[in-house]
Amino acid sequence: MAVVRFQVAVLSAAFALCTAMSNPALAQKSYDNGASDTEIRIGNIMPYSGPASAYAVIGKAEEAYFNKVNAEGGVNGRKIKFISYDDAYSPPKTVEHARKLVESDNVLLIFGSLGTSTNGAIRKYMNEKKVPQLFVASGASKWNDPKNFPWTMGWQPSYASEAKIYAKYILKEKPDGKIGVLYQNDDFGKDYLRGLKDGLGDKASMIVMEEPYDTSEPAIDEHVVKLKAAGADVFISITTPKFAAQAIKKAAEINWHPMHIISNVSASVGGVIEPAGFEISQGILSASYTKDGSDPQWNADEGMKRFYNFIAQFDPKANKLDAGVVFGYAAAQTMVKVLQMCGDNLTRDNIMKQAASLKDFAPDTLLPGIKINTAPDNFAPIEQLQMMRFKGKTWELFGEIISSDLGH
Template sequence: MLTTPKKLAIASAAFVALAATSSAALAQKKYDAGATDTEIKVGNIMPYSGPASAYGVIGKTAEAYFKKINAEGGINGRKINFISYDDAYSPPKTVEQARKLVESDEVLLVFNPLGTPSNTAIQKYLNSKKVPQLFVATGATKWNDPKGFPWTMGWQPNYQNETQIYAKYILKEKPNAKIAVLYQNDDYGKDYLKGLKDGLGAKAASMIVMEESYEVSEPTIDSHIVKLKSTGADVFVNITTPKFAAQAIKKNAEIGWKPLHFLNNVSASIGSVMKPAGFEAGQGIISSAYLKDTSDPQWKNDAGMKAFDEFLTKYFPEGNRIDGSVMYGYTVAQGLAHVLKASGDNLTRENVMKQAASIKNLELGGLLPGIKVNTSATDFAPISQVQLIKFKGETWERFGEILGADATN
């Protein structure tokens, strides 16, 4: 059969259209190192050993969550290759591991590395390499600096905001308080301390009777607690990581010091702090929360908690359900899954950061009702709301309103 010019033109147009469609489809797929048609390499650094090893379970939980994602088909058809290294909470080691992830493993991004000193040590390096340092596991205020460090983003509520909230509570409930502060002698501890002073304002100088710092290398902080008690303070602001938080609560009970006790959110875990310290010793302690407390029976029939329990049963049976770090790891891993899914087939580092900075009212099953994840190109603080909690019996009880970034609403 002869092909007419008209038929030839139609066939030719169809071929051009098909070629254009194919090239458009190919053009839509953009990859940087660490991403392919089948895989997304995600790097992570955790203190699996050392003084902050209680937090190591965060990395193990995230690993289990990505196993779940992979078992369910991955993200947009790609499996997560999660590469996690131990830095023992030592900044020089963090630098070494970050270089390994970027230069040897060639990961797409470094996700949820833990610790303020650790992240500080790698922030300039990762930003110079234009590698996302995404959802860092520390609430230091400095992670929200899109202009200065456009490749670094926090996750949890910031430390200064948290202690500003405690300060406002103290000013209202105990205006004549004598405040003793114990803090870790690094950026993490100093950030919390600054928030407390800012919140107390002009009264900080007269109300704070002692600021006592400790080093992470110290085996025990008992002597610091005895020293703080000797001031006669009736309010104790406890800015410590889990190991030292449990020691402080225990020692307070041993020496009979019963101030109004504020414990920073990063050590409010029942499994790794309150239980080891002894439930009786922790009665009345005030902290803050943005995640659901797994030990609270009120969430028994909650859909988010049921999904969390199903995840533990199937993918992380060895996980300690009442360790707050497990819920944290689960929730932040969901946050990354959201960003990677939104990135589609454009898995460039630039687009990953663009999607991370475009989160609108994201609700995750582990967050308290009313608390949502929001970011923008000028706001790199995904979660900026908390609720005060008080320890009673063997669990935390929430009280008051959801408090926002300005510590007043």
């Protein structure tokens, strides 16, 4: 009997070994700093104060989404610890917080930090440390550079791609237009401007004035006045929410009614249009890749039902009209998807590997037909948009979904 028991034990051990070898996920768990059997530590840097504080709702929505995931048991049994700091949209503060998150808080990665200049200030550091700087909340083209910065990846469509779509629309609808551009005097604004000129091609001379502003300015009224005086009948406002609302108000005040296009980052009904005034915002144009939380057409949409339930349960103070809430929810959902794909291999290397292998992933709040795809040589998850016009109290989508690949 003892011999039989010994043989059974040997066979059981051999079977267990074979099973483990055939399924590496069962064989061992792999962790880097910030991950364990019970926890995943995620860092974030957001402008909860300062000139871009309208975006604070993104960080709050992301935190609420992770709270939802934790309440449902976490990711593969692990709870997410979300550590988010306020940089007031100031690059030196971003650097300070990134170092603290990596070196003191021991996060596994930094996710969804907002801003072009702010993320630009920490990109080299993150790549030298080989810590993922994942799903950057900025549409700068430079986040899609896996060859030189393999630890940094964007999330939303690039500003340059969006601007090319506007250029295409202007050339079709107002080929003789005179374009006045108000742009933020940093990488964010310059990226848009470059994309607009690329999209206009040999018609770039349609731009009659390029007017920069700094985020330290309390108001941009005088810039709007100058653009009207330049004879512009197309007004492109490459601005963050506070200044986008100011520009809408000032244009109405001086009785200027050009074709008015605002960048997607300032297309929030609750954060920009409502504060500026519904009446004076009629007909404004933009482009989107997310569903509008204020639009009743989505009330029966399964994805938006889940979003509304999430707000009711986990983020009741959030304004569902605010595009930042929709954005934060979808970005956090993408982050959780990557963590789920990692299984028990929660190394920084595997985080980037899985982030670069997303296939047709559709977060609840993205427009129908828009899906997230990445590859080792493509760090641009979303590359599609649809034009929209403001009417009544909501955005009205029109035309087809347009790919940012406008070469054909």
